[in-house]
Amino acid sequence: MAEDLTSFRTQVQAWLSEHFPSSLKSNAAGIMEAAFSENGLSADAEQWRQSLADAGYGAPTWPKEYGGAGLSDSQAAVLSGEMANVGAFNPIPGLAGMGVTMVGPTVLEYGSEDQKLRHLPGIASGTVRWCLGLSEPNAGSDLASLTTKAQDDGDTWIVNGQKIWTSGADRSQWCGALVRTDASAKKRDGISFLMLKMDQPGVRTRPIKLIGGASPFCETFFDDARAEKDDLLGPLNNGWSVVKRLLQHERQSQTGAGAPSGSGSAALSIQDLAKKYVGTTESGELADADLRSRLTSHLMATKAHAMTGSRIREEARGKVEVSAAASILKNSATIVAQVRSELTIEMMGNQGLGWEGDDFTPEELATVRGWLSGKAISIYGGSFEVQKNIISKNILGLPETTQKG
Amino acid sequence: MAEDLTSFRTQVQAWLSEHFPSSLKSNAAGIMEAAFSENGLSADAEQWRQSLADAGYGAPTWPKEYGGAGLSDSQAAVLSGEMANVGAFNPIPGLAGMGVTMVGPTVLEYGSEDQKLRHLPGIASGTVRWCLGLSEPNAGSDLASLTTKAQDDGDTWIVNGQKIWTSGADRSQWCGALVRTDASAKKRDGISFLMLKMDQPGVRTRPIKLIGGASPFCETFFDDARAEKDDLLGPLNNGWSVVKRLLQHERQSQTGAGAPSGSGSAALSIQDLAKKYVGTTESGELADADLRSRLTSHLMATKAHAMTGSRIREEARGKVEVSAAASILKNSATIVAQVRSELTIEMMGNQGLGWEGDDFTPEELATVRGWLSGKAISIYGGSFEVQKNIISKNILGLPETTQKG
Amino acid sequence: MAALTEEQTLIRDQARAWVTEQSPVRKFRQMRDEKAPLSFHADDWQAMIDMGWTGILVPEKYGGSELGYLTLGIVLEETGRQLTASPLLASAGIGAAALLVAGSDEQKQRILPGVVDGSNVVTLAVEEGPRHDPRQLSLAAMSRDDGLSLVGEKTMVHEAMAATHFVVAVRTSGHAGDENGMTLVLVDAESEGLTLSPLSTVDSRGYASLSFSDVKVSEEQILGSVNSAYVHLEQILDRARAATAAEMMGTAAQAFDMTLEYLKTRVQFGQVIGSFQALGHRAADLFTEMELTRSCMEGALQAIDAGREDVPELCSLSKTRTGEFIHHMSNELIQIHGGIGMTDEFDAGLYLKRARPLEAAWGNQAFHRDRYARLLGF
């Protein structure tokens, strides 16, 4: 077993030295920025993407026949470790939008052989970008009350309705949408998961400006949009089970407390930042004792959150099931991230109130924008309130009551 | 008008100089302690009680025919001011238990002429002590689910069931009890308010020991206890409106933040107490900066509460209705009192952990007992949760939902 | 709401009607989107002058109505509700207070009538660092034959682009951190050597940094006596804090009303969300906090009007409690509105972005908790 990984590691190292252009070294941000600019990927980056796609390393754990490399989790860890060692970065998950992280795993689980062959290779090569159409203006936390409907006209599905918070919709080629296919059924029944092309006359997108500025989110309008009959994923009228799985993928990705808003790897720790803006007493304590107590509580909460993540990983080692404590981590991560933002703008004082311009450093401006956009963490992907309902009901076994999201 | 009060003041002064025994001066606590000891009131105190009763000054605003003095509110204020001036104290409300404060006003409002004549003079003279039988073991915040029942056997009511939290029941001659008189009606219907004698074979009381030690509370058991037919107060099966009025009297009495637990008039302010136990820095700040912030927040909350009380009194001046903000004051007072207790035992450190003995000062021990018994403030008289339901529903107009107490 | 006089009730009703009809929050939004150079609409400002709001603090002999701080607070609460932009707080509130506290009769006579009729806009320049600390002044004022020469910087000066005069706290002796050695001077906005740089802040309000490069100030421009301005400065700041708190109360109360309205109308899981008990209890908590905060805010203004001794404590109390409430309320405003609250086209974000600068102004909650404890002697 250890032997296998060693030889795989050697193989990966050789492959990297052959295919990874040194011009791209340690430049993940630059690659992605170019990808979404008008110019698109640089020639080197495009060549690197193609090399990854050819090797199946864009989505390395997917089966080879669908564009992956069929790697085990351990092998995938070796691959990503070796890539990190040489400063290489896999742009394909970013290029594919919701494809690699959300749509792909769901297609692998629920798709027909035909669907897998048609959709997965484009995702795994980073050439087809996907968005997800889930929420609607009147179906937020209460997703099951969605009204976008798809009617079977014999040859195709005809889709009408409006989605909101469709991240990256204005730059996607495909959309996975939750639609109502049986209006007479109860709320959670009668819903199906449909895949459709974005580049067609019946689809219109409008980017949403958020309180922190421009955002990847869109409103998406379907006006007699069409989807192929064989692009229904999973059983008809049983899309709810598909979406529950999707949301699990989403929540799992949100249980870390994330990096400090607006800080690169060279950023100061929050306590050093505090000392910089607030100053210290003669004995080296933060000059604002009130802030110092609250900052300490925050650092303790951050540490407690990190230690809980480690504990759960340790407990779950070898088990397949997602730990029940995942719901705790989502809210805990939310509090950690949002309190950090609030404390940071508080300590920056007037310098933490900038919107734009040279009177504020880029870090100060990024802190303010991050503080604003971070308010979403407790709203999307299972709101703070919904998570509490889940803990109360599913984990503590308290009887169901009226639920709010 | 001012003239009237002046002449009334002169009259009260004369009456006091004639009737108030100087031996009782500034000794309210001593009088009440004796009253509830085996000895009972001293001869001087008994004579003073009788003088008050003869003048109708035990319950001075009640009509003369029921044992009061028929005073206006302004006259009553003059009376109590003049009594305070000479160090006199009216023991009758204390002697009458729930009589002067709760039962009497309700009898005045709902009672028949016969009931007023039979019950009020005993209360107003401090010779008949009353308790109230409201809560039951399974009817706490949800009072309307009470099950103690009264059956009409033609001549009398026969009462069976159990009450809890009947304050002073073991020392009362009469009880005002909420009983179910129609088992088939909906919860809040079918309830009546019945007055019955405690000194009879069918009534048994058991004092309740609380976490802070002995308490005035009892469990009261009715086992074929009897009440007179004409001791039903208010209409049959409509006791709920009587009790709503009673509870209003109760909540009104609980909106002040109260005196610091375990501190007499000579007690240190909480910030001076903190300095005494915790010490100060060279610049005179409390040595524990973390505690100092929290203590400051508490003092601010205390001030905000007091200022809100003043504001509401000012707004309501001249109006008869109790201000809608009374519900806010109950919870606010609760927080102020409970946080003060918690902070006090925290600052006392090991000295704030005593139960009895000479190793702790009487003030330290009283602080600990007060901290424990003060946990009841958020439970009795409209729990913290019930008050929030009331604010949410009655004041903010949010739609009714499942309510919890 | 405090028990108001008939006149105060009239003024409140007029103010409420005017902001709702003439300058609701969408007008602020429009100003923001246009990036109006003064960060307010001249017609709004003129309307306020016409309604007499600029004279509320000013004695009749200088052209005002001298109705006092509580009355000013009543108006600021209403403008705070709709984020109405103007120099009302900065000039007719704080600028006027500075002259009333520290100015000579001659100086008041020279400046205040113009504050009332709008020809003067006077604003306070105190801050130098990122955090409020009135002792940490280092803007240097050196003696000259006929006055002072100023060299240094001020930042976060409210409504500076509209100002005709700045009341500037300068150091005439000692070092940053000393209470002694400060002086207040009235600087003409057109002074030679004075440069303004507007700041683009998250609340889209008018602030600028001032740079003083040998700005000359004559003796008539000195407010109060040289070197001993700290007591006056604290009095002025306390008035600034109490007046700012009134505006904060309005902004937060509007956020509360928006939230309550949303709780009553937004349907999820088949019910209006306000019927979910957890949200009902949060609304009750916010209402309780709001009522307690209002008492502090009004109490501080009344104490100033009555000339009471506990003005400093009450102003720190008021600023802290309104700061805590607007902080909590602005976060709950977004959270309870959910996704829609995150969008720029909905108004919630405007209130959130306004909240933090108001919290920081003239000392944040932590600053005033510390000050309150010091004032109470521990």
Next chain:
Amino acid sequence: MAALTEEQTLIRDQARAWVTEQSPVRKFRQMRDEKAPLSFHADDWQAMIDMGWTGILVPEKYGGSELGYLTLGIVLEETGRQLTASPLLASAGIGAAALLVAGSDEQKQRILPGVVDGSNVVTLAVEEGPRHDPRQLSLAAMSRDDGLSLVGEKTMVHEAMAATHFVVAVRTSGHAGDENGMTLVLVDAESEGLTLSPLSTVDSRGYASLSFSDVKVSEEQILGSVNSAYVHLEQILDRARAATAAEMMGTAAQAFDMTLEYLKTRVQFGQVIGSFQALGHRAADLFTEMELTRSCMEGALQAIDAGREDVPELCSLSKTRTGEFIHHMSNELIQIHGGIGMTDEFDAGLYLKRARPLEAAWGNQAFHRDRYARLLGF
């Protein structure tokens, strides 16, 4: 719960079964009502010794099993659940830790086997004032021909009435407040000049004050070197904090379980009260806090076992977080139980009364927040 070894799992299951069957909380109540002089039942203590719990920290060469701090924590969590009274924490936890940290091989050989077999009960005597502050030592130790003579007082000494030995922190030079000049000595409980006064505390646990009146201590009784005990003392205190936190976790977790059970069974307004969303959310908050706290508590014990460098930070973290959780949880325990929770015959009050002394022990939350910040350099 941390990933346990098979042995640890066995010990936990045995401990849980034993406390539940042999020493549930009603046995503690009985002890309290009887005012048992030692504040514990001798048969319980003997059972713990027989189960080997007193040897968990002690190396095999001194008669123990050296299973480590996490294992001790597992047991203390279970005894904490039922408030089981014994000198386990004080002697087999903190007393043993003191000898292991500061004792010579000869001293360990002399004392520890007795700790394991129960013939010795060793407890730590540090506190002198009302609040924990290990630098504020003034109990004076004056040099004598063959050792030291002690004069002064100690207070809140755990399980002092059962102790055969005290590990006493004394001042051999310098002044109260200095880190230098402290020494640790092992004092025989039978020493001449030593007087014990039991304290009656709210948690009905065994504490006493010690009075030293020329108590003689020989050189063999000095643990470590004279005047430089502070580093050892901090190490011992960190072990005391981490072990106490484990007990606190158990007590608080039991309070959580009682509350959850009540939420599922108590009916009001026609429903079990746990179905009211506001209470459901509070239960979710408490559960979240509990899980986060558990990670800190276990992490500190694991760090001690692994000899990691961040032991001081993690012990302050653990003590603070368990303190915050037990504080909050004990208040919610009473509040959610309502009237019944206020009665002495129900158990809730016992948990509330236990919570505050545990919070205060070896430094309360404020103490450890301050220490954590200092350790992190701000």
